[in-house]
Structure formats: C-alpha cells, structure tokens
Amino acid sequence: MSKEISLSFKQVSKRVRGRQLLQNISFEVEKGSICGLLGPNGAGKTTLIRIVTGLVKPTAGEIVINGSSIVTQRKQAVQELGAIVESPIFFPYMTGRENLRNLARLHPQLSKKEQRERVESVLEIVSLQDRGNDKVKTYSLGMKQRLGIAQALLGRPSVLILDEPVNGLDPMGIRDIRKLLLQLNEQYGMTILISSHLLDELQKVCQHIVVMQEGKLIWTGETKALASNEESLEDAFIELVSR
C-alpha cells in the first residue's frame, strides 16, 4: 500500500533581486512522520519554511499540503498548518492564558466556550497549565517556545512546521520540546517538519531528513540511511556538505 503524503514540494524555486535563494526543491513528507530540514547557515531553510507557510510566494513550483496547493488554494492549504517561523510573538504583559485566548478569538467558528476549552487543552498539551496565569515576561525561553507551539496548535492543525524550535534552549528545554514533538506525533498523528542546526537532536526525533545547501536539496532519505550506528549524523552531514 502506498503511503499517504502530507506535504509535497514540487520544483520549488525562489529568486529575489537576481539572487537564486532556492532551486528546484522537490521532496515529500509522509503523513504522520517527522521530517528534519538540515543545512548550513544560508542554505535556504527559512526561505522554504516561509513559502510553505504562505508568507512568501515561490517564483516557480508549488507545495501541496494535504491536497491543497499553497499557490492556488492558499486559504485551504494554510488551514492545515500550525507553524512557528522565526520567534513566536506574544504580549509580554499578558499571561500565557490571555495570549492564547486572544488568538483563539481568530477562530470565529468556535463558540466562546469552545475557544476557552481549546485554550485549556493546548495549555495542557504543552504542560503550561500551572503557569498559564503568569505573565509571559516571567517565562523562560523554553516556556515561551512551548507557548508558541500552543499557539500553533489552537487551530488543531494536521501539519506542524517549526523553524529552529530549540535554538538557544538549555538541555532541559530541548528535552521538553523533543518530548512534546514526539507526543504530538504519536498521540495525534501530527505530521511535523522541523528545521534545526542541532543535528543530534534531529536524529532523535526525525524518521526522514532533507539536507539543503546553497538553495539546493543535496540529500533526502531516512535518517538511519544518512547515519549508521557507528557514525553520528553530524559527521555524515559534514561529509555531505563538504563534497
């Protein structure tokens, strides 16, 4: 039986002021899998994530998200997604719960009661229910990142896209995010695309890896094919990008 595909990148290119930022990027992410986007600085990971989340348009090519094209059916495609691109934005003098309630209002199809229930459920998923009444300015970076994921979960997305979600976090913060991503994947069958510089971290959560360099896709496949037991993903990655 063929696997269902959640995200399909088809010949995606982006050119800005004569500069080729992305060139013919094609790959697929299976439904219910976690895929890692790996690449040195300037490889084009953030540019690709900005395109898949509908923030910028590709110059050529398209991305299909659960059957809807981000180019021609942007509204439907974006409804499938929850995302953090760069840093999540909050009102620091409001509590975590208030920040989420504010955003929940952007889902007018939900009644007031449903909005409140949705907020409580995402707070619980990211383990912030006990700190929900504290102002965001008192949160650690790890807590802010988890609140950002809670924001992304408000619309009950089937696909979660995270750009560098563990950047700057301490080991405990990194572990919390790792556990959360695995939980979202296992319990809710969520498809996750995650970019990170922390190669070992990607190795712990991703079944598939896509390696980019200078706007091109240079390798894609199963994580275990890129790094065997004896070789760390980091070594394999450095070997690949220095070919």
Ligand SMILES: Nc1ncnc2c1ncn2[C@@H]1O[C@H](COP(=O)(O)OP(=O)(O)OP(=O)(O)O)[C@@H](O)[C@H]1O
């Ligand atoms: N709007 C733009 N105009 C011109 N150049 C851009 C634009 N956006 C990004 N770039 C350039 O495109 C290249 C890819 O940037 P991008 O941020 O996508 O890479 P990245 O892989 O996410 O890098 P990093 O890991 O450092 O975040 C960089 O050289 C960047 O300077």
